[in-house]
Amino acid sequence: MFNTILKIYMGESSSDSQQVPDLIPASMIGDYAYCPRQCYIRWNEGEFAECSDASGSADDSGGSAASTDGRGRAVQLSAPGLGVACRINLIEDEGEGRDVMPVLIKKGEAAGISCEVYDSDRVQLCAQGLVLRENGFLCSAGLAYFSRSRRSVAVQFDGPLIQMTEEMIAGIRAMAEERKMPPPLVDSPKCNRCSFGGICLPDEVNLLREQRGCNSGTAAAGDRPQGQAKELRMLIASRDDRVPVYVLDQGSTVHKRGDCLEIRSRDGRAGSVRIIEISQLCLYGGVEISTPAVVELMQRGIPVLHFTHGGWFEGICLGHTSKNIDLRIRQFDCAGDRERSLALARGMISGKIRNCRILLRRNDEQIPGAVLERLAEYAGQAEAAESFEGLLGVEGAAAELYFSRLGCLLRSCDERLSFRGRNRRPPRDPVNAVLSYLYGILAKECFITLLAVGFEPYLGFYHQPRYGRPALALDLMEEFRPIIADSTAVSLFNNKELAVKDFVITEEGVMISPPAKRKVVAAYERRMDTKITHPLFGYKISYRRVLEVQSRLLGRALFGEIEGYPAFCTR
Numbered sequence: 001m002f003n004t005i006l007k008i009y010m011g012e013s014s015s016d017s018q019q020v021p022d023l024i025p026a027s028m029i030g031d032y033a034y035c036p037r038q039c040y041i042r043w044n045e046g047e048f049a050e051c052s053d054a055s056g057s058a059d060d061s062g063g064s065a066a067s068t069d070g071r072g073r074a075v076q077l078s079a080p081g082l083g084v085a086c087r088i089n090l091i092e093d094e095g096e097g098r099d100v101m102p103v104l105i106k107k108g109e110a111a112g113i114s115c116e117v118y119d120s121d122r123v124q125l126c127a128q129g130l131v132l133r134e135n136g137f138l139c140s141a142g143l144a145y146f147s148r149s150r151r152s153v154a155v156q157f158d159g160p161l162i163q164m165t166e167e168m169i170a171g172i173r174a175m176a177e178e179r180k181m182p183p184p185l186v187d188s189p190k191c192n193r194c195s196f197g198g199i200c201l202p203d204e205v206n207l208l209r210e211q212r213g214c215n216s217g218t219a220a221a222g223d224r225p226q227g228q229a230k231e232l233r234m235l236i237a238s239r240d241d242r243v244p245v246y247v248l249d250q251g252s253t254v255h256k257r258g259d260c261l262e263i264r265s266r267d268g269r270a271g272s273v274r275i276i277e278i279s280q281l282c283l284y285g286g287v288e289i290s291t292p293a294v295v296e297l298m299q300r301g302i303p304v305l306h307f308t309h310g311g312w313f314e315g316i317c318l319g320h321t322s323k324n325i326d327l328r329i330r331q332f333d334c335a336g337d338r339e340r341s342l343a344l345a346r347g348m349i350s351g352k353i354r355n356c357r358i359l360l361r362r363n364d365e366q367i368p369g370a371v372l373e374r375l376a377e378y379a380g381q382a383e384a385a386e387s388f389e390g391l392l393g394v395e396g397a398a399a400e401l402y403f404s405r406l407g408c409l410l411r412s413c414d415e416r417l418s419f420r421g422r423n424r425r426p427p428r429d430p431v432n433a434v435l436s437y438l439y440g441i442l443a444k445e446c447f448i449t450l451l452a453v454g455f456e457p458y459l460g461f462y463h464q465p466r467y468g469r470p471a472l473a474l475d476l477m478e479e480f481r482p483i484i485a486d487s488t489a490v491s492l493f494n495n496k497e498l499a500v501k502d503f504v505i506t507e508e509g510v511m512i513s514p515p516a517k518r519k520v521v522a523a524y525e526r527r528m529d530t531k532i533t534h535p536l537f538g539y540k541i542s543y544r545r546v547l548e549v550q551s552r553l554l555g556r557a558l559f560g561e562i563e564g565y566p567a568f569c570t571r
Contacts, residue, residue: 023078026086026131029168030124032175036182038196040175045324045454079134083169086128092143099138102128106146117144117153119164126165129157179326181559201552204537208553208562242279246521247287248514250309254281254289256296278302280448284517285309303448310426310511311437313444313470316451324454330558331472335459342388344475344557344565345462349395350382351479351567356402358570359482363409363490371405391462402482407431409490416500417493426509433503433510434492434520438485439477441524445547446473446480453551476551479567484543488527492520535571 032039078085090103104125117125125142132139145152155161175182184202185191191202247254251266260272261281281297283289284307297304298319306314334340357375360367378398385391399422407419410431419431427433447470450457460471462478492498502516512520528544541549550568557565 022083023080023085024083024169024172026084026124026127028172029084029127029165030120032172033123033164033168034118034120035185035188035190035194036171036175037184037200037202038194039172040181041196041199044176044179044181045326077131077135079131081134082127082130083173084127084131086131088128088132090145091132098136100132101139102132102142103152104128104142104144106144107148117155122155122161123165123168125155126157126161127169130162130165181561183561198548199552201549201556204549204553205556205561207537208556208566242277244280244282244525245273245278246282246284246518248284248517248521250284250286250514252287254283254287254293256290256293261293275300275302280305282307282444284311303451305444305448307440307444311440311517313440313447316447318451327454327555327558328456330555331455331459334558335461335465338388341461342385342391344554345388345391346383346385347565347567348462348475348478349385349391350379351569352481353379353382353395353398353402354567354569355479355482356398359487360402360405360409364405366408367405371401374401388462406486406490409494411494414500416505426511428509430498430500430503430505430510430512431489431493433512434489434498435485437512437517437520438488438524439481441521442477442480442485443470443473445528445544446470446476449547449551450476453548453555455551455555476547476554479550479569480543480547483570484524484527488520488523491527492523497523533571535569536566 028039028043031042075088075091076086077088088102089105092101092103093099102125104121106121121144125144129139129142139157141154141156143152143154184200184205186202186206188202191197191200194200245261245263247263249265253264255262255264256275257272259276260274261278262270262272264270275296278297280303281289282305286309289304294304294317298317301319304317306316308314334344353375357372357379360375361372375398378394378401381394382391382398385394403419403422410417410419412418417430419429422435423429423432424436427436447457450472455472457470457473459465460473460475463469463471463474465471497519498516502513502519504511504513529542531540531542532546533539534541534546534549546568553562554565556562
């Protein structure tokens with residue numbers, strides 16, 4: 001857990017040791033005092049989220065050691081006996097000799113009218129003081145300096161504070177040995193101002209644990225007055241206005257020009273987009289990108305995704321991926337356990353069938369009740385499947401029934417735009433061509449979402465591993481095929497955004513024309529940005545955000561925080 005931390009924070013005092021101990025950063029101790037779960041997510045899983053009220057500290061800044069006017073700046077020290085390391089930006093010399101005070105520089109303001117210092121800051125400052133003591137300095141107090149209010153607050157290193165700090169250090173080591181994420185806080189005001197909320201999902205996890213009778217570390221449902229509903233807070237990171245960029249025209253080139261990407265087509269047309277506004281770059285077919293552009297995108301963590309000309313997802317170019325090795329270990333362990341994998345797969349396929357049923361029920365006015373009843377039965381059979389073979393059989397039967405009615409949702413009178421069942425590779429009608437194209441985009445979306453969360457997208461639980469096959473991405477997209485891809489395809493034809501002229505129809509198959517591809521991509525992005533009411537949690541959320549929430553809930557299921565994977569089933 002601490003190998004990377006050790007390399008960053010190790011001071012000269014430990015260099016003579018034959019065996020270097022694990023050293024905990026003082027800022028990590030402060031994080032643990034604030035919230036053990038946030039500490040685990042940040043330091044053990046390697047997740048990072050910039051907090052809107054994050055104060056920042058001297059521990060987090062670099063610089064070289066210096067000394068002027070009785071002050072030491074950017075001093076790196078370690079205390080092997082205590083097992084703590086720190087980087088102190090400012091040390092006040094209290095007088096003659098080695099009597100000093102560490103200064104913890106915060107970006108925000110002190111707590112309350114009385115300018116109190118939060119326990120998390122007091123513990124972090126105390127840890128710095130204890131490190132100074134082990135290195136031979138006299139240190140009985142420290143200062144917390146709040147830059148926003150330009151005030152300094154003294155913190156005395158008394159017995160209770162030292163005891164609290166030592167308990168925090170012991171708690172961190174116990175957490176590291178257990179390799180288990182601490183439970184989320186319950187109805188804590190800390191969560192309201194924590195940008196890790198979208199990663200932690202405290203209210204969501206607590207609700208699911210309540211519903212499934214797993215109340216360890218959470219409030220029990222019976223703790224609330226009878227009849228009082230649980231109101232969930234939408235604890236997500238600040239709004240991200242970055243957008244995907246698609247380059248569809250064959251022969252186009254992508255270059256870096258200052259802080260922008262310049263996209264130039266084969267006929268000389270050019271456009272540009274600021275790199276800071278890009279969430280992902282999608283390149284289709286024969287599109288070239290320069291090395292400086294690739295390097296810049298990698299450094300900013302922006303993925304470059306490659307597709308075939310026909311729209312099938314081929315691969316990704318990305319800089320550093322998630323450091324969450326614990327999640328991948330759990331994923332590999334589960335993938336090697338057929339019973340656990342089957343349990344997850346049952347939820348995914350049952351969710352897919354239920355969403356297929358809902359799409360038909362909402363849009364097919366003439367649908368026989370027997371069809372809806374049969375799909376409901378298939379969903380129940382999927383939940384109870386005792387083998388992968390049985391689950392595959394149920395999914396196949398449900399898909400056949402679903403696609404036999406999907407054509408009834410189309411309102412076009414043109415026989416060439418009819419749909420009589422699923423076909424592909426190549427698709428033999430325009431509707432199937434659009435469905436295949438949308439499935440490729442959706443697979444891409446699931447792939448990069450899983451990668452960002454920390455999963456290995458090529459190792460699934462339902463889809464079997466195969467060279468070049470993003471099995472887990474295909475698993476995740478199953479429940480979203482009808483409500484995102486199929487729904488988008490139906491809307492494109494019913495709204496007359498696509499017509500026969502938008503397709504190249506040959507004896508070998510049907511292809512989408514380049515202008516029509518842009519229409520399909522635009523409609524897909526509109527669908528992903530659509531806000532819906534979450535069926536479990538009750539807040540408004542976009543489909544794009546839903547994919548991330550489902551990915552993180554899958555991780556929580558693998559860690560045993562919640563019982564089973566709760567598939568997303570639209571209302």
